[in-house]
């Protein structure tokens with residue numbers, strides 16, 4: 001039993017880890033079973049004791065086995081959901097040094113108010129596309145009565161509408177005590193970090209990912225590791241290598257119209273990701289803020305594939321603009337409870353106002369119709385963009401657009417440096433270069449929904465000029 005039969009290219013300690021995990025998964029080792037002593041294992045595997053110690057350390061940190069004083073190493077009887085404990089260190093946010101500003105972003109932000117600049121950087125729809133709805137007419141007294149419908153998890157009518165929408169769109173039955181209303185998806189992410197992770201923990205994300213650009217991870221002392229993507233999404237082989245070498249505690253990803261690449265994780269890859277997360281008992285946070293902006297059928301959400309393994313985040317900021325800062329977390333009840341406690345401790349309570357407005361918007365009789373009109377308009381904008389992009393196709397590889405708000409353009413020629421991207425600022429063409437989300441310097445994210453016919457023509461004309469200059473540099 002305790003020997004490696006096949007010769008593999010992976011390091012021996014990794015092979016030992018995989019073998020023990022397999023034994024636990026196929027029932028050869030049962031929860032509570034004791035593993036042989038380290039010295040014995042080293043003899044069986046014919047390796048140094050340090051190799052065995054290394055493998056067991058990894059298994060402990062992945063949560064598969066536990067070390068108990070006096071009784072050696074035993075197979076863990078719990079799972080990740082039970083082993084996490086609430087931990088709130090929001091104060092450290094204020095004691096840390098300010099997050100250093102990205103110089104490119106600083107310059108870009110100064111240009112955002114310049115009337116000559118074309119803003120394809122901002123991550124939301126232009127005002128003209130945001131579906132309209134009538135504000136509810138409440139008296140002050142009526143609003144105060146609505147306030148009574150607030151629970152620690154949020155305004156109950158809004159929670160219920162979200163449950164219904166999740167049930168129709170994702171075919172998952174969730175109850176109100178599995179939904180926590182937050183002030184946007186970013187706050188949702190912040191709460192999850194506080195409750196599920198500790199300073200020094202490692203998280204796997206896509207490479208590139210918009211999460212790199214958020215200061216909340218650095219402030220909480222969380223290490224982010226990017227996993228290469230291919231046409232189907234995050235590469236599972238690369239993710240597994242990372243899990244084995246970096247003690248990954250959580251996987252956070254944005255499988256539907258990913259920010260920044262706009263890409264969609266395939267159904268096959270979603271299933272492979274779930275299998276891997278089950279193998280290592282790693283929870284997944286699925287950020288799905290663009291899910292409702294789809295032109296065609298989309299694969300099932302990760303939450304639908306594995307309801308207890310996946311924590312789902314949604315937000316209204318993408319369809320209603322960022323002034324409605326309303327988002328939500330869908331997870332198992334015990335985790336929601338802990339997140340809600342953390343939210344109260346941090347005094348992150350949300351006034352009933354935006355929640356009543358969000359509820360009105362979602363239950364408006366024209367909502368479905370408005371939603372369909374919006375998707376139709378996005379489709380036309382995407383087609384117009386792709387048509388215009390034929391003029392620059394020799395210089396830029398352009399991603400498909402099947403929904404969401406982003407298209408990704410990759411430079412086809414020589415290596416570009418950060419400095420090269422300053423030409424875009426000089427031309428007042430505001431886009432997001434890939435280096436904001438990754439170590440890559442060859443691509444850019446463009447919010448195609450913010451272009452009118454006129455700005456689209458200007459964009460492609462300017463891009464042709466810039467490309468000529470880049471080719472010469």
Ligand SMILES: Cc1ncc(COP(=O)(O)O)c(C=O)c1O
Pocket residue numbers: 123183184185186187210254258259287289314315316317318322325326327
């Ligand atoms: C993929 C993704 N998730 C989450 C967010 C944050 O959403 P919210 O505005 O609801 O905080 C953004 C915003 O840009 C995003 O692009």
